[in-house]
Amino acid sequence: MGDFKLKYKGFGDRSILIEWPSEIDESTLNDVLYFKNKIEKHNIKEIVDIKSAYNSILISYNYTIGNVYSEIMTLKTLYSERVSPNNCVYKQWRIPVCYDGGFALDLEDISVQSKLSKTEIIALHSTSLYTVYFIGFLPGFLYLGGLDERLYFPRKSSPRLNVKKGAVAIGGTQTGVYPNESPGGWNIIGNSPISFFNVSKKVPCFAKPGDKIQFYAVSKLEYDNIKALVDAGVFQIESEVIDD
Amino acid sequence: MIKVLKAGFYTSIQDLGRMNYQEYGVPYSGAMDSYSAQLSNALLNNDPNAAILEVTMTGPELLINGVTSMCITGADMSPTINNVRVKNNHVIQVEKGDILSFGKLNYGFRAYIAVSGGFQSEVVMESRSMYNGITKGFRICKGDELQIVSSENSIYASNATLKINREHFKTLCIEVFKGPEFDQLSPAQQKGLFTEDFSVSKDNSRMAFQLKETFKNNLQAIITSLVMPGTVQLTPSGSLIVLMRDCQTTGGYPRVLQLKETSIDILAQKFIGSRFRFIVAN
Numbered sequence: 001m002g003d004f005k006l007k008y009k010g011f012g013d014r015s016i017l018i019e020w021p022s023e024i025d026e027s028t029l030n031d032v033l034y035f036k037n038k039i040e041k042h043n044i045k046e047i048v049d050i051k052s053a054y055n056s057i058l059i060s061y062n063y064t065i066g067n068v069y070s071e072i073m074t075l076k077t078l079y080s081e082r083v084s085p086n087n088c089v090y091k092q093w094r095i096p097v098c099y100d101g102g103f104a105l106d107l108e109d110i111s112v113q114s115k116l117s118k119t120e121i122i123a124l125h126s127t128s129l130y131t132v133y134f135i136g137f138l139p140g141f142l143y144l145g146g147l148d149e150r151l152y153f154p155r156k157s158s159p160r161l162n163v164k165k166g167a168v169a170i171g172g173t174q175t176g177v178y179p180n181e182s183p184g185g186w187n188i189i190g191n192s193p194i195s196f197f198n199v200s201k202k203v204p205c206f207a208k209p210g211d212k213i214q215f216y217a218v219s220k221l222e223y224d225n226i227k228a229l230v231d232a233g234v235f236q237i238e239s240e241v242i243d244d
Numbered sequence: 245m246i247k248v249l250k251a252g253f254y255t256s257i258q259d260l261g262r263m264n265y266q267e268y269g270v271p272y273s274g275a276m277d278s279y280s281a282q283l284s285n286a287l288l289n290n291d292p293n294a295a296i297l298e299v300t301m302t303g304p305e306l307l308i309n310g311v312t313s314m315c316i317t318g319a320d321m322s323p324t325i326n327n328v329r330v331k332n333n334h335v336i337q338v339e340k341g342d343i344l345s346f347g348k349l350n351y352g353f354r355a356y357i358a359v360s361g362g363f364q365s366e367v368v369m370e371s372r373s374m375y376n377g378i379t380k381g382f383r384i385c386k387g388d389e390l391q392i393v394s395s396e397n398s399i400y401a402s403n404a405t406l407k408i409n410r411e412h413f414k415t416l417c418i419e420v421f422k423g424p425e426f427d428q429l430s431p432a433q434q435k436g437l438f439t440e441d442f443s444v445s446k447d448n449s450r451m452a453f454q455l456k457e458t459f460k461n462n463l464q465a466i467i468t469s470l471v472m473p474g475t476v477q478l479t480p481s482g483s484l485i486v487l488m489r490d491c492q493t494t495g496g497y498p499r500v501l502q503l504k505e506t507s508i509d510i511l512a513q514k515f516i517g518s519r520f521r522f523i524v525a526n
Contacts, residue, residue, distance in 0.1 A: 009424050012474060012502035013525070017424055022467055051267045051470055053494055058470035064505075135269040136468065136494030139377060143468065143494075180377045197268070199368050199378055205268045 004031055008075060010068040011058065018075065020055040024145060028055050029133055030088060033210050035079055042078055052209060053134045054143070092212040094238040095177075097126065097168050098223035099190040106187035110153050110170070122217055124148045125168075125189065130175065130213040140179030140197025140205050144213060147175045159185035166191045168215070193227035194237060206237060245309040246359070248388040249343070252304035256383040256450075257363055257390075259295045262371035266493045272473060273373035274489050276450060276512035277354050279412065280318035284358035287315045287335055287406060294362025294393070295372040297384070299355040301515070303346020304384070306357075308338045312392065313360040317408075319352025319513060333406040352413045352513040361395030375490060412510060419507045419525035423476060425498035428463055437501065442484065443519045444511075450490040453511060458482035463498040471495040474503035486511060 004020050011017040018035070020028050036052050039059065048062045065071055099107065099122045111118050130144040137143075147170065155171045160183065163169070167178040169186035178184060179196035192215075198204050207213065218226065229235035258281065261274025275281030275298055285294045297304070303321045314336045316323050323330050323346050330336050332355075338344070346355075365372045368379050376382040384390065426434065440457065447454040459482045470493065471477070477485045477497035486503065487495075488511075503511065504525045514520065 010421070011424060012421050012472070013504055015472065017470070019424070019469075024467060049264055049266050051493065053469045054467050056469045058472070060472070134494070135267065137269060137492055139265075139269045139271075141269055182377075203268075204265070204270070204369070 322347035476501035
């Protein structure tokens with residue numbers, strides 16, 4: 001850890017952006033999360049929030065930064081301080097998805113154009129282990145990496161005005177779940193009964209960057225049963241803590 | 245309690261925003277012109293984060309159901325109590341049965357209505373700011389009954405009228421810093437951003453202001469990264485988009501400029517067709 005060449009930039013009068021080389025991969029992600037964690041632990045009291053994306057961290061302060069260069073020096077020193085390599089502890093979540101026709105509005109389209117049967121598409125989609133890179137776009141929308149190349153499929157030329165909550169979709173090289181009803185241009189292949197964003201919880205999302213997601217296929221009947229439990233607030237998502 | 249007789253074009257409850265939840269993809273929200281919103285609370289001796297009503301373009305009609313003090317700041321929309329004109333930036337005493345309504349828009353685009361103690365609406369993730377999908381409603385509607393936080397001195401007598409800085413509404417200068425991808429523009433393009441006139445298009449909302457002019461460029465999309473209110477994105481087709489308080493937390497368009505905090509407030513008071521220039525913040 002701590003071996004990347006980082007760029008530090010003042011961003012407006014209250015924020016500093018830290019950028020890693022333009023790559024989407026797990027070694028970048030792990031370094032981003034390692035540094036984010038270190039900044040949080042360092043507890044700089046003027047910091048309001050720290051958020052991360054694929055290859056960047058944005059640190060916002062609660063007032064105008066007086067001396068950007070001295071703040072950047074503090075961060076650089078923090079990054080260069082070596083600590084014993086930390087274990088990556090993350091959670092692996094099993095998420096039910098119903099790929100039935102009523103939900104899978106674009107499965108037929110993908111099947112025709114990719115020359116893969118629907119069963120093959122479902123099998124490919126539900127065997128990969130996806131990595132959560134960050135949450136953005138909509139509250140609770142997980143940016144997932146790890147989609148099988150055979151399932152890459154361009155976004156729709158005109159977005160739908162109303163994509164249902166829970167829609168599982170493919171957009172270009174990415175897959176994701178719509179946490180709430182919203183407009184959207186990704187190709188819908190199923191629906192998950194799980195809530196990805198819960199406004200009443202202090203931590204509104206169950207997954208966090210660095211976690212893994214695996215989808216598994218369920219029938220419409222199982223979907224309805226799980227949905228009823230989710231709505232009653234008693235469904236427990238299967239998860240496993242991985243320490244490596 | 246205050247009853248909404250007419251909602252106006254777009255009226256919502258806001259405070260200073262929802263901090264600390266951006267890592268879950270939750271927008272900041274909060275008053276678009278935070279300077280004017282804070283002024284309305286300051287004149288009533290309220291907490292700076294007390295919830296106020298943000299009024300856009302045309303005002304609501306409100307029936308007051310108790311004795312209290314109010315204050316209107318921001319855009320001048322010719323406010324009246326029982327058809328008698330009242331002043332902006334001045335503490336107003338109202339009584340049960342009074343009707344607050346608005347008329348012609350004289351300057352600015354967003355007005356703020358504060359009430360002694362602040363509006364009492366649901367608090368979600370430490371904020372009352374309305375946002376679709378976070379709070380139950382995203383704006384107030386005809387028939388709504390707005391509750392008020394009870395305070396010891398619901399009547400805050402003060403004759404002070406604040407002489408506001410009219411430049412806040414008149415200035416044609418939006419102060420900016422270079423954005424993370426500014427250096428990828430050619431020297432001519434960099435200069436162009438500071439010499440051309442820009443204006444607000446009809447696509448403007450609490451989420452973003454798209455500018456009317458297009459700006460030719462050949463910038464590559466970036467790997468999805470972090471954005472915030474005041475970030476100016478430049479799309480491949482040349483649209484400049486200034487993100488505002490309800491913006492998403494991430495985006496994939498190059499970020500060419502970043503507005504100074506005070507300039508976000510200034511831009512929030514401009515409307516369709518308003519012209520301005522970007523100038524370098526110091």
